[in-house]
Amino acid sequence: MNTPAEPLTEQNLPSMPVRKEFLTFGAPLIGEEEIQEVVACLRSGWIGTGPRVTEFERQFREFRGTRHAVAVNSCTAGLHLSLLASGLNPGDEVITTPMTFCATVNAIIHAGLTPVLADVDPVTQNIDPHQVAKVITPRTRAIVMVHFAGRPCDMDALLGLARRHRLKIIEDCAHAAEASYGGRPVGSFGDFGCFSFYVTKNMTTGEGGMVVTNDDEAQVKVKMLALHGLTRDAWNRFGDDGYRHYEVIECGFKYNMTDIQAALGIHQLRRIEQNWLRREAIWNLYARELAELPVILPARPEPNTKHSFHLFTLQIDPRACGRTRDEFVRNMHRCNVGVGVHYVSIPDHPYYQRTFGWTPGDFPHAARIGNQTVSIPLSAKLSDQDVANVIEAVGYSLRC
Numbered sequence: 001m002n003t004p005a006e007p008l009t010e011q012n013l014p015s016m017p018v019r020k021e022f023l024t025f026g027a028p029l030i031g032e033e034e035i036q037e038v039v040a041c042l043r044s045g046w047i048g049t050g051p052r053v054t055e056f057e058r059q060f061r062e063f064r065g066t067r068h069a070v071a072v073n074s075c076t077a078g079l080h081l082s083l084l085a086s087g088l089n090p091g092d093e094v095i096t097t098p099m100t101f102c103a104t105v106n107a108i109i110h111a112g113l114t115p116v117l118a119d120v121d122p123v124t125q126n127i128d129p130h131q132v133a134k135v136i137t138p139r140t141r142a143i144v145m146v147h148f149a150g151r152p153c154d155m156d157a158l159l160g161l162a163r164r165h166r167l168k169i170i171e172d173c174a175h176a177a178e179a180s181y182g183g184r185p186v187g188s189f190g191d192f193g194c195f196s197f198y199v200t201k202n203m204t205t206g207e208g209g210m211v212v213t214n215d216d217e218a219q220v221k222v223k224m225l226a227l228h229g230l231t232r233d234a235w236n237r238f239g240d241d242g243y244r245h246y247e248v249i250e251c252g253f254k255y256n257m258t259d260i261q262a263a264l265g266i267h268q269l270r271r272i273e274q275n276w277l278r279r280e281a282i283w284n285l286y287a288r289e290l291a292e293l294p295v296i297l298p299a300r301p302e303p304n305t306k307h308s309f310h311l312f313t314l315q316i317d318p319r320a321c322g323r324t325r326d327e328f329v330r331n332m333h334r335c336n337v338g339v340g341v342h343y344v345s346i347p348d349h350p351y352y353q354r355t356f357g358w359t360p361g362d363f364p365h366a367a368r369i370g371n372q373t374v375s376i377p378l379s380a381k382l383s384d385q386d387v388a389n390v391i392e393a394v395g396y397s398l399r400c
């Protein structure tokens with residue numbers, strides 16, 4: 001990926017399917033309703049945390065079936081606050097997956113806790129409960145699981161471990177807004193569920209996140225810590241029912257969501273099922289059309305689960321197709337199709353190697369997936385023509 005791609009043209013390689021315009025990976029589908037709501041918010045004079053955030057939180061807790069939902073400015077912030085509100089002590093061990101975005105692990109570190117990795121299942125790419133069981137020690141206090149690519153984790157096994165060892169459960173649902181397991185929404189199983197509304201996610205507020213919980217006290221704590229540690233509803237001090245003093249009761253953070261973000265979220269959430277259906281159709285089409293290629297496709301969703309269809313990942317094994325993942329990525333770019341890599345495994349990064357002594361060899365499944373994985377576009381915004389272009393580009397990128 002570091003070497004610049006040779007500019008190929010239709011002339012020197014006639015069969016190359018080059019799109020006229022670059023297809024941006026993960027481009028969001030923004031409707032007229034969102035645009036109008038943002039404009040109305042701007043005109044209202046109240047663009048900070050306010051009534052639209054309250055409405056978005058109401059909708060979201062209904063959506064996930066939890067008692068509470070607290071809007072924040074990112075999933076990273078949500079994970080950080082959830083860990084802080086879990087009542088853990090400095091240095092307590094928290095088990096998580098090596099196949100995730102760095103935010104998951106960084107939140108554990110920022111909360112003053114010690115991350116411990118457990119390798120993933122090579123098929124589901126989710127944290128493997130057998131590996132989790134192996135790394136539980138008397139100091140283990142929590143598991144942060146990631147429903148990777150939108151596929152729910154093995155909740156029965158993980159909840160069983162958590163019960164047996166009295167561990168807190170924090171669900172990183174950044175990929176899994178719509179997912180469910182055994183008919184129950186993900187995010188509602190654990191002590192906390194954290195969602196991301198980053199631009200490429202299944203629903204977006206530009207940047208943003210949500211923490212859901214059924215615990216009344218934890219909800220109050222997350223909300224308070226998300227706004228500097230101020231007393232309840234301090235955000236409303238400039239409202240029309242008179243100025244109210246606040247008190248600082250903890251040293252908190254600046255993690256609150258704004259009404260401009262919530263204006264997007266309210267309408268993104270209203271169309272979430274419609275967008276999921278479109279991604280499901282594209283996911284199934286990819287599964288069918290790419291089935292004969294020498295790449296590993298994602299496993300079918302497990303029975304009795306709802307997959308969020310956030311990512312469609314291919315694994316490019318050079319021994320099977322004669323291309324490295326990075327060569328494939330370069331070829332896709334030549335075809336003007338943007339792709340993503342989710343993710344180079346956590347132990348591959350120098351910071352974690354330096355700080356925790358982790359090496360990729362200790363987590364072989366995550367390491368291999370991290371070297372071979374590539375995500376092709378999967379967004380409700382894709383037209384049928386875009387999808388056809390992606391399929392053609394994948395075929396070409398493996399051949400050329």
Ligand SMILES: Cc1ncc(COP(=O)(O)O)c(C=O)c1O
Binds near residue numbers: 195196197
């Ligand atoms: C698995 C996972 N967790 C957490 C995050 C962090 O989300 P945010 O960007 O909303 O902080 C991401 C973002 O890409 C993610 O993929």
